[in-house]
Amino acid sequence: MRGRAAWRFVVLALFLAFMLVPLLATVLFSVSIRWDRSLWPEGFTLRWWQAVTARSAFLDTLLHSLAVGAATVAVSVALVTPTAYWAHLRVPRAKPWIELLAIVPFGLPGVVLALGLIRFYSGVPLPLINTPAILVAAYVVLTLPFMYRPLVNALEAVDARTLTEAAQSLGAGGWQTLLRVILPNILPGVVNGSLLVFSTVFAEFTLANLLVGTRFKTFPIYLVEFTRFDARQASALAVISFVVAWLASLLILWLAGRGDRPRETLAAR
Amino acid sequence: MSERRRRRWTAWIVLAPFFLFGLAFELLPMLTLVRSSFTTAAGWSLGNFSRAFTPVMIDSFRNSLQLSAVTALLGVIGGTAVAYAIVTSRRRVVRDTLTALADVTANFGGAPLAFAFIITLGSTGVVTLLLKAAGISLYPHFRIYSVSGLAIAYVYFQLPLMILLIVPALLGLKPEWREAATNLGATRLQYWLRVGLPVLAPSLLGSFLLLFANAFGAYATAWTLTGPDVNLVTVQIAALVRGEVQLDPALADALALVSLGVMGVCVVGYRWLATRPWRAAP
Numbered sequence: 001m002r003g004r005a006a007w008r009f010v011v012l013a014l015f016l017a018f019m020l021v022p023l024l025a026t027v028l029f030s031v032s033i034r035w036d037r038s039l040w041p042e043g044f045t046l047r048w049w050q051a052v053t054a055r056s057a058f059l060d061t062l063l064h065s066l067a068v069g070a071a072t073v074a075v076s077v078a079l080v081t082p083t084a085y086w087a088h089l090r091v092p093r094a095k096p097w098i099e100l101l102a103i104v105p106f107g108l109p110g111v112v113l114a115l116g117l118i119r120f121y122s123g124v125p126l127p128l129i130n131t132p133a134i135l136v137a138a139y140v141v142l143t144l145p146f147m148y149r150p151l152v153n154a155l156e157a158v159d160a161r162t163l164t165e166a167a168q169s170l171g172a173g174g175w176q177t178l179l180r181v182i183l184p185n186i187l188p189g190v191v192n193g194s195l196l197v198f199s200t201v202f203a204e205f206t207l208a209n210l211l212v213g214t215r216f217k218t219f220p221i222y223l224v225e226f227t228r229f230d231a232r233q234a235s236a237l238a239v240i241s242f243v244v245a246w247l248a249s250l251l252i253l254w255l256a257g258r259g260d261r262p263r264e265t266l267a268a269r
Numbered sequence: 270m271s272e273r274r275r276r277r278w279t280a281w282i283v284l285a286p287f288f289l290f291g292l293a294f295e296l297l298p299m300l301t302l303v304r305s306s307f308t309t310a311a312g313w314s315l316g317n318f319s320r321a322f323t324p325v326m327i328d329s330f331r332n333s334l335q336l337s338a339v340t341a342l343l344g345v346i347g348g349t350a351v352a353y354a355i356v357t358s359r360r361r362v363v364r365d366t367l368t369a370l371a372d373v374t375a376n377f378g379g380a381p382l383a384f385a386f387i388i389t390l391g392s393t394g395v396v397t398l399l400l401k402a403a404g405i406s407l408y409p410h411f412r413i414y415s416v417s418g419l420a421i422a423y424v425y426f427q428l429p430l431m432i433l434l435i436v437p438a439l440l441g442l443k444p445e446w447r448e449a450a451t452n453l454g455a456t457r458l459q460y461w462l463r464v465g466l467p468v469l470a471p472s473l474l475g476s477f478l479l480l481f482a483n484a485f486g487a488y489a490t491a492w493t494l495t496g497p498d499v500n501l502v503t504v505q506i507a508a509l510v511r512g513e514v515q516l517d518p519a520l521a522d523a524l525a526l527v528s529l530g531v532m533g534v535c536v537v538g539y540r541w542l543a544t545r546p547w548r549a550a551p
Binding site: 007008011012015016018019021022023025026028029035036037038039079080082083086087090091094097098101103104105106107108109110111112113114115116117118119120121123137138140141196199200203204205206209210213220223224227231234235237238241242245246248249250252253 | 297389489521528
């Protein structure tokens with residue numbers, strides 16, 4: 001019995017160390033005066049945080065990323081919620097096709113999606129290339145699995161059919177039913193999906209770099225630029241990225257309560 | 270009848286925006302790649318593919334496939350071990366905290382993660398210095414800015430994903446099976462070989478495929494950590510997108526299509542294994 005407990009302790013301790021050391025090192029590094037020749041930082045300072053957040057590019061890129069994240073969430077909710085609800089209720093035959101569109105992004109590397117979008121939209125007379133709009137569209141595609149799954153789970157959990165029949169027997173119209181009855185009931189699913197979408201978009205580098213690049217710098221692009229010339233300031237930016245992802249995950253966990261639910265997760269790398 | 274048909278037709282109308290969006294930003298861009306990679310001046314041909322596979326590109330596929338296979342395997346083995354330790358832990362705090370940690374870290378990745386590894390295991394990294402003080406010199410034999418360094422960073426996002434994927438399957442292993450096996454005189458090894466692993470096999474294989482795809486399509490981590498130094502498929506495609514697409518677009522499209530094929534096999538395999546009806550081990 002003792003041998004088994006020891007085995008578990010070793011596995012979990014190694015796991016914790018591997019997962020936490022890089023994060024804690026980054027946090028500590030960002031407040032260290034210097035930590036590249038001694039075992040412990042040569043004193044602590046907030047200088048790097050002040051320097052990196054004082055730049056105008058810091059606020060610009062942060063706002064760009066927040067805006068793109070919010071726009072992606074808005075478009076995705078507006079597009080996926082009515083579709084998932086309507087298909088669930090009225091057109092079950094459409095569900096496999098929606099599901100297909102929502103699964104394909106799992107198998108779509110960011111570089112390939114970027115290439116496809118550039119190749120297609122440089123051939124049609126639409127002024128989308130190099131604009132934040134095409135970035136948002138690409139993000140909606142990339143995050144479709146994250147939005148669709150929680151929504152469908154929520155719709156299945158609340159018995160949308162009975163709710164709809166009840167609402168309509170009381171004289172509610174289609175949109176009224178969706179907005180006033182269904183939406184409040186599936187809100188946890190919508191919020192869960194939105195948080196996953198937002199945290200994915202906030203940290204996404206590949207599509208931002210290839211689709212808009214320096215024309216519309218996002219926070220991850222700013223971060224990667226800094227890793228090339230100032231490690232200490234870059235570490236402060238990395239900490240901000242981690243904190244945003246961590247807050248989003250905590251909110252999701254908090255909303256989900258203690259239920260053990262499988263979720264499909266595959267953030268953009 | 271015609272009234273019903275009309276209603277069925279209008280029911281589809283509501284779904285139109287979603288399908289149009291999918292068509293415009295998901296399907297048509299991919300079909301453009303398919304068409305252009307099979308088209309040469311001479312018409313339909315496989316010429317682009319044979320031209321695309323220069324020694325450098327073959328090398329990039331070999332590196333990507335190897336990196337994906339190794340990190341997926343490490344993720345499956347390590348993730349299953351950790352997940353098993355988590356679900357069999359008697360303390361609720363341990364179970365909840367570690368599942369939450371996996372949940373949170375599964376969302377970490379890309380540029381910030383790569384940078385965290387530079388700080389940890391770079392040439393003057395925190396752990397590098399620590400190991401040096403303990404008499405173990407990582408450098409110059411090991412470099413975080415190489416394929417093996419990249420593998421370590423990839424395992425960081427493979428592990429939590431594997432844990433999230435396999436925990437439900439592990440919870441599905443009924444304690445009764447183990448008791449039955451023990452009552453019939455089976456050893457622990459026999460239980461695992463004859464009952465545990467066969468039941469878990471589809472989940473393990475499916476997760477391996479998903480982890481493989483996860484690594485194969487990754488770009489941001491590799492780019493932040495190693496720049497153009499490590500020759501991967503995604504790094505090659507990104508380089509073509511940024512610069513040389515105008516020179517030889519069909520080449521990039523052919524490469525993209527081949528990697529799409531690799532990803533497609535993985536995701537389809539994963540879905541098939543995940544959704545196929547569960548059968549009890551005979």
